Amino acid sequence: xxxxxxxxxxxxxxxxxxxxxxxxxxxxxxxxxxxxxxxxxxxxxxxxxxxxxxxxxxxxxxxxxxxxxxxxxxxxxxxxxxxxxxxxxxxxxxxxxxxxxxxxxxxxxxxxxxxxxxxxxxxxxxxxxxxxxxxxxxxxxxxxxxxxxxxxxxxxxxxxxxxxxxxxxxxxxxxxxxxxxxxxxxxxxxxxxxxxxxxxxxxxxxxxxxxxxxxxxxxxxxxxxxxxxxxxxxxxxxxxxxxxxxxxxxxxxxxxxxxxxxxxxxxxxxxxxxxxxxxxxxxxxxxxxxxxxxxxxxxxxxxxxxxxxxxxxxxxxxxxxxxxxxxxxxxxxxxxxxxxxxxxxxxxxxxxxxxxxxxxxxxxxxx
Amino acid sequence: xxxxxxxxxxxxxxxxxxxxxxxxxxxxxxxxxxxxxxxxxxxxxxxxxxxxxxxxxxxxxxxxxxxxxxxxxxxxxxxxxxxxxxxxxxxxxxxxxxxxxxxxxxxxxxxxxxxxxxxxxxxxxxxxxxxxxxxxxxxxxxxxxxxxxxxxxxxxxxxxxxxxxxxxxxxxxxxxxxxxxxxxxxxxxxxxxxxxxxxxxxxxxxxxxxxxxxxxxxxxxxxxxxxxxxxxxxxxxxxxxxxxxxxxxxxxxxxxxxxxxxxxxxxxxxxxxxxxxxxxxxxxxxxxxxxxxxxxxxxxxxxxxxxxxxxxxxxxxxxxxxxxxxxxxxxxxxxxxxxxxxxxxxxxxxxxxxxxxxxxxxxxxxx
Numbered sequence: 263x264x265x266x267x268x269x270x271x272x273x274x275x276x277x278x279x280x281x282x283x284x285x286x287x288x289x290x291x292x293x294x295x296x297x298x299x300x301x302x303x304x305x306x307x308x309x310x311x312x313x314x315x316x317x318x319x320x321x322x323x324x325x326x327x328x329x330x331x332x333x334x335x336x337x338x339x340x341x342x343x344x345x346x347x348x349x350x351x352x353x354x355x356x357x358x359x360x361x362x363x364x365x366x367x368x369x370x371x372x373x374x375x376x377x378x379x380x381x382x383x384x385x386x387x388x389x390x391x392x393x394x395x396x397x398x399x400x401x402x403x404x405x406x407x408x409x410x411x412x413x414x415x416x417x418x419x420x421x422x423x424x425x426x427x428x429x430x431x432x433x434x435x436x437x438x439x440x441x442x443x444x445x446x447x448x449x450x451x452x453x454x455x456x457x458x459x460x461x462x463x464x465x466x467x468x469x470x471x472x473x474x475x476x477x478x479x480x481x482x483x484x485x486x487x488x489x490x491x492x493x494x495x496x497x498x499x500x501x502x503x504x505x506x507x508x509x510x511x512x513x514x515x516x517x518x519x520x521x522x523x524x525x526x527x528x529x530x531x532x533x534x535x536x537x538x539x540x541x542x543x544x545x546x547x548x549x550x551x552x553x554x555x556x557x558x559x560x561x562x563x564x565x566x567x568x569x570x571x572x573x574x575x576x577x578x579x580x581x582x583x584x585x586x587x588x589x590x591x592x593x594x595x596x597x598x599x600x601x602x603x604x605x606x607x608x609x610x611x612x613x614x615x616x617x618x619x620x621x622x623x624x625x626x627x628x629x
Numbered sequence: 630x631x632x633x634x635x636x637x638x639x640x641x642x643x644x645x646x647x648x649x650x651x652x653x654x655x656x657x658x659x660x661x662x663x664x665x666x667x668x669x670x671x672x673x674x675x676x677x678x679x680x681x682x683x684x685x686x687x688x689x690x691x692x693x694x695x696x697x698x699x700x701x702x703x704x705x706x707x708x709x710x711x712x713x714x715x716x717x718x719x720x721x722x723x724x725x726x727x728x729x730x731x732x733x734x735x736x737x738x739x740x741x742x743x744x745x746x747x748x749x750x751x752x753x754x755x756x757x758x759x760x761x762x763x764x765x766x767x768x769x770x771x772x773x774x775x776x777x778x779x780x781x782x783x784x785x786x787x788x789x790x791x792x793x794x795x796x797x798x799x800x801x802x803x804x805x806x807x808x809x810x811x812x813x814x815x816x817x818x819x820x821x822x823x824x825x826x827x828x829x830x831x832x833x834x835x836x837x838x839x840x841x842x843x844x845x846x847x848x849x850x851x852x853x854x855x856x857x858x859x860x861x862x863x864x865x866x867x868x869x870x871x872x873x874x875x876x877x878x879x880x881x882x883x884x885x886x887x888x889x890x891x892x893x894x895x896x897x898x899x900x901x902x903x904x905x906x907x908x909x910x911x912x913x914x915x916x917x918x919x920x921x922x923x924x925x926x927x928x929x930x931x932x933x934x935x936x937x938x939x940x941x942x943x944x945x946x947x948x949x950x951x952x953x954x955x956x957x958x959x960x961x962x963x964x965x966x967x968x969x970x971x972x973x974x975x976x977x978x979x980x981x982x983x984x985x986x987x988x989x990x991x992x993x994x995x996x
Contacts, residue, residue, distance in 0.1 A: 264873050351718065351749020352922030376749075382718020383750050383916075387923055410888070424940060426949040431940060439881070441888045449888060451881035457874050474873045483946040501868065501875050506631050506841045507824050508868050514806070514818035514955040517940075521777070521808045521816060525932050526923045549750075555719030556754055556893045565892050573791060573798060573884075579850040582793040588881040 264474050265458070268465045269314070274605030277627045282604060283308045285614070285627045286320050290361075292621030293332040294339035299364050303328070303395075306363040310396040311604040314595030315452065317461030318396035321610040326464075327393040328361060329617060337361055337392045343368060351376055353386045354527045362394030362415075362544055370400040370548045374407050377550040385549040387527035392544055393418060397438035398452030398592075400548055405442040408559035410551040413438045416523030417544040421460050422516050423479060423497045425509045430497030433544070434460050435519035440589070442559075443566035450589030455516035456498040467492050468609055476503040522547035631841050632825070635832045636681070641972030644994045649971055650675045652981070652994045653687050657728075659988030660699040661706035666731050670695070673730040677763040678971040681962030682819065684828030685763035688977040693831075694760040695728060696984060704728060704759045710735060718743055720753045721894045729761030729782075729911055737767040737915045741774050744917040752916040754894035759911055760785060764805035765819030765959075767915055772809040775926035777918040780805045783890030784911040788827050789883050790846060790864045792876045797864030800911070801827050802886035807956070809926075810933035814960030822883035823865040834859050835976055843870040889914035 283304045290300035311319030331337030341360025357365035369386040376384030404411030420430040434454040441449045457476045466473045478486040478495035486495040501512025529545040553559040650671045657667035678686030698704030708727025724732035736753040743751030771778030787797040801821040808816045824843045845853040845862035853862040867879025896912040920926040
């Protein structure tokens with residue numbers, strides 16, 4: 263169970279969400295962002311950590327995407343975000359190469375507003391953006407409005423190797439879907455279209471943990487499992503791994519993100535894939551559906567409770583842990599980390615100290 | 630490559646789409662359906678065969694679902710299909726336990742009509758239905774309207790075993806997504822949320838082909854790969870197979886179908902899972918999105934061509950066949966089978982003869 267191992271941060275420094283958000287926001291303002299937008303980006307990242315999505319929190323992508331992109335000029339610290347086209351149920355937003363979270367939170371709010379006004383559903387596509395963090399954040403924005411939320415993101419580095427292909431071609435293009443329940447935690451999918459996000463390979467490398475077949479592949483099409491040989495990895499097969507195990511399905515989901523996130527708003531292939539230095543270019547898709555367009559939301563949520571609880575109570579396989587539905591572990595993490603704080607690995611604390619020095623930012627977190 | 634083997638029908642009888650549709654329609658009218666609706670159902674099934682989706686054509690599910698359901702009274706041969714609730718962008722349809730295709734074609738037409746009128750997007754959920762055939766058919770209905778189509782279906786027999794669970798709990802709940810191109814065949818995903826549809830296991834049994842790990846599992850959680858032991862199989866793990874290989878993702882997709890197809894229109898858990906004799910109870914979800922809500926469809930389709938062709942032209946892995954995108958093999962099958970006819974396996978021809986006798990239907994196909 264490699265995934266379980268990667269959840270055990272070695273030698274952790276625990277920091278609570280509040281001070282961690284303040285500190286990360288100060289790094290972003292130190293890199294040139296306005297106060298409010300810096301805070302929003304920090305909140306989205308820390309929210310991922312609070313939900314146990316360590317790959318998409320503060321520990322890996324500041325170096326890989328955000329701070330590096332802001333400092334090398336690839337991410338625009340003060341974007342002029344514009345709606346470039348809209349109808350009552352759709353819109354296209356140009357993110358002006360800003361931090362992905364800023365246009366994305368706006369885009370999902372716009373989709374929710376449009377869905378609310380039409381009583382049905384609405385969607386917004388965002389082009390010319392950067393990495394938006396955990397896809398699930400935006401799907402979950404719909405929940406408090408008694409709506410179902412959906413999001414996909416396309417682009418970034420080429421990581422996923424198409425079925426039968428030699429070289430990576432798509433990003434790890436995630437899909438997120440969230441639906442509210444009443445007493446049960448909401449149902450939330452947040453999945454890369456590979457077996458695991460490439461961030462998990464980074465965590466495995468940071469922790470020195472070997473990885474399962476299917477998480478990384480070399481230029482000869484052979485699996486990389488010895489994490490000390492990570493540099494030989496050129497990408498990942500799609501979810502499924504090979505044809506007989508459904509790799510055409512993972513590939514299809516990755517391409518669905520390209521269709522909705524990139525081709526729909528007019529982010530063309532050349533823009534997506536050729537213009538892609540460190541920092542990456544990304545684009546996104548957001549969708550909101552009013553539950554009341556089908557039946558009273560209160561009834562829907564009661565039936566969601568019924569379904570989710572009944573599933574959790576099904577018999578486990580011999581020796582297996584309890585059954586959990588997608589979104590349930592997130593809620594448990596949130597509760598636990600509200601008490602303990604978020605466990606930061608050593609390399610993150612070191613990186614934070616280094617960047618605080620470099621950006622003249624006050625060191626406000628313990629540890 | 631087991632999937633490749635299952636495409637080679639042993640001892641085939643080739644029948645062209647026209648006469649096959651006529652004959653299958655006559656079986657349905659023989660079982661009590663009105664002429665027009667019988668023909669529509671036959672067309673949807675034969676269309677799956679034409680697109681190479683042999684699991685969802687005429688060869689397996691007449692016995693497993695349709696004719697058996699019509700004859701044992703579980704499927705209503707003359708349903709009174711009603712819209713029970715609607716807004717400008719949403720609707721709920723009660724399929725009155727008719728053949729799934731009838732309410733489904735209507736539902737997707739309604740979603741397309743509503744999306745067209747709002748200029749944005751619309752969705753329709755269908756409850757109280759039966760098996761609807763290949764999900765991709767309905768997603769593809771959107772294409773000629775310059776829309777993106779999406780469909781999921783929930784229910785039927787319990788087949789997918791939740792991650793960590795002992796017994797199957799969900800149906801093989803498929804997801805379909807279709808987007809048009811200009812000169813390239815359209816992009817079409819049509820996937821069960823397990824590694825492979827359970828129908829493929831039926832084909833493997835019919836052809837005597839052993840199956841890969843992950844296609845079937847016994848009550849002790851062990852994989853069934855020896856097809857002669859198929860009777861020991863109680864279900865399938867979700868796409869991914871186990872946690873480290875992403876089974877929580879396949880499980881999430883299966884549950885997304887339950888949320889959209891079942892909970893949204895108010896098909897409750899007890900209705901879905903307890904009331905489930907042979908024939909099954911199913912419910913569905915359909916969604917249409919106007920491409921013109923984002924940018925001119927002609928530009929979108931030209932960029933789809935560019936993306937799809939560029940992907941196809943990427944270098945293959947050493948020894949691997951050409952890269953294909955989802956939907957491309959379907960188009961090749963369609964062209965080939967337009968020339969050769971559809972290869973029916975011996976057991977299907979035998980079943981057709983037996984049912985023609987039983988229903989007093991004229992034998993109008995050669996072979």
